Amino acid sequence: MNYKISQRAASLAPSLTLAIDSKAKAMKAAGEDVVGFGAGEPDFDTPQHIKDAAAKALASGFTKYTPSSGIPELREAVAEKFKRENGLTYKPSQIVVSCGGKHSCFNVILATCEAGDEVIIPAPYWLSYPEMVKLAGAKPVILPTTDKTEFKVTPDQLKAAITPHSRLFILNSPSNPTGSVYTPEEVKALGDICVEKNVLIMSDEIYEHLLYDNAKVKSVASFSQAHQDHTIIVHGFAKAWSMTGWRLGFLAAPEPIAKAIDALQSHSTSNPTSFAQKGGVAALTGPQDHLKTWLVEFDKRRRHAHAQLNAMPGISCVNAKGAFYLFPNIARTGLKSADFCARLLEQQKVAAVPGIAFGADDYIRLSYATSMANIEKGLDRMNAFCRSLAA
Ligand SMILES: *Cc1c(COP(=O)(O)O)cnc(C)c1O
Numbered sequence: 001m002n003y004k005i006s007q008r009a010a011s012l013a014p015s016l017t018l019a020i021d022s023k024a025k026a027m028k029a030a031g032e033d034v035v036g037f038g039a040g041e042p043d044f045d046t047p048q049h050i051k052d053a054a055a056k057a058l059a060s061g062f063t064k065y066t067p068s069s070g071i072p073e074l075r076e077a078v079a080e081k082f083k084r085e086n087g088l089t090y091k092p093s094q095i096v097v098s099c100g101g102k103h104s105c106f107n108v109i110l111a112t113c114e115a116g117d118e119v120i121i122p123a124p125y126w127l128s129y130p131e132m133v134k135l136a137g138a139k140p141v142i143l144p145t146t147d148k149t150e151f152k153v154t155p156d157q158l159k160a161a162i163t164p165h166s167r168l169f170i171l172n173s174p175s176n177p178t179g180s181v182y183t184p185e186e187v188k189a190l191g192d193i194c195v196e197k198n199v200l201i202m203s204d205e206i207y208e209h210l211l212y213d214n215a216k217v218k219s220v221a222s223f224s225q226a227h228q229d230h231t232i233i234v235h236g237f238a239k240a241w242s243m244t245g246w247r248l249g250f251l252a253a254p255e256p257i258a259k260a261i262d263a264l265q266s267h268s269t270s271n272p273t274s275f276a277q278k279g280g281v282a283a284l285t286g287p288q289d290h291l292k293t294w295l296v297e298f299d300k301r302r303r304h305a306h307a308q309l310n311a312m313p314g315i316s317c318v319n320a321k322g323a324f325y326l327f328p329n330i331a332r333t334g335l336k337s338a339d340f341c342a343r344l345l346e347q348q349k350v351a352a353v354p355g356i357a358f359g360a361d362d363y364i365r366l367s368y369a370t371s372m373a374n375i376e377k378g379l380d381r382m383n384a385f386c387r388s389l390a391a
Pocket of ligand 1: 206237238
């Protein structure tokens with residue numbers, strides 16, 4: 001049998017993150033004391049009232065198909081969230097609930113991009129964006145940034161990248177993998193260019209609530225009606241409500257795009273899990289107290305890790321104002337990121353993600369969504385590793 005793999009699937013880059021992750025897991029399973037900095041999810045449990053709402057829905061038989069784009073109650077709660085927190089007015093018909101924020105991103109790219117289109121992606125980027133763009137047949141155009149600009153693209157950089165083929169600009173602030181946060185002024189400057197050049201913006205705002213050092217965020221959609229008309233906001237429950245396994249995300253889009261996405265989704269996944277959606281309603285409409293507690297804890301870890309990293313030979317790290325990642329520069333160690341991470345895992349049993357996975361080979365990603373005890377232990381070991389390199 002010739003198992004011919006489609007060009008579409010065969011062209012996808014294998015996931016470096018997963019390679020390191022499976023090696024770390026295998027070592028753990030073999031009884032080795034591995035410290036993991038690879039987690040892309042909060043280490044806190046989903047708040048109880050959200051679990052209760054889903055459990056109640058399940059027990060009461062809320063187990064059937066729902067409208068493809070989500071139950072009206074949840075789409076209204078999402079529209080309400082955008083009104084309350086972002087000052088944005090959306091009709092429920094402009095909201096699509098999907099099977100995770102990742103699915104929302106995929107839907108947006110598939111509904112708006114095709115062969116011949118260019119999609120502008122600042123690097124370091126979330127590793128799925130370029131692969132999704134390729135799946136849509138379009139071309140990723142990568143804009144490199146460094147820690148010198150806190151990993152932010154400048155308006156001039158964006159302007160220079162725009163061609164008649166530019167279709168979409170992907171903005172992710174706060175960012176995975178760098179944790180960097182664009183100021184409202186910086187977001188507006190980039191949005192202005194997209195409006196002027198008639199380029200759509202996919203604004204991935206899933207880390208909106210995870211901010212430190214009094215950082216402020218403003219959605220690019222919120223600067224004017226024209227900005228909103230050029231923007232699709234992608235969001236989800238995974239990070240601020242710690243619901244990664246629930247597979248529930250949402251987006252807000254201009255009506256024709258929301259309609260196209262609804263059609264796309266109705267022929268692929270159909271609705272996201274019915275009772276999970278009831279949990280989503282509870283997440284948006286219920287108390288948000290959990291977040292304060294989490295942010296205090298995340299902030300403590302972030303400060304500790306940032307200071308420790310900068311004390312290691314060969315390492316420098318800008319402090320991140322959002323998400324739960326730090327993205328230290330390892331260039332002065334003389335190692336490339338995959339080699340650095342492979343040796344760190346082998347010699348010191350510490351798992352981190354090589355920056356090359358995010359299009360930035362001079363860096364590694366450390367997630368501090370793990371206990372302070374783990375962070376202390378892992379960073380002590382990384383320090384020993386860097387000392388051995390410098391010796
Ligand atoms: C986690 C994440 C998402 C969405 O994750 P889901 O689990 O699919 O909801 C989207 N964008 C970025 C940048 C993320 O880090």
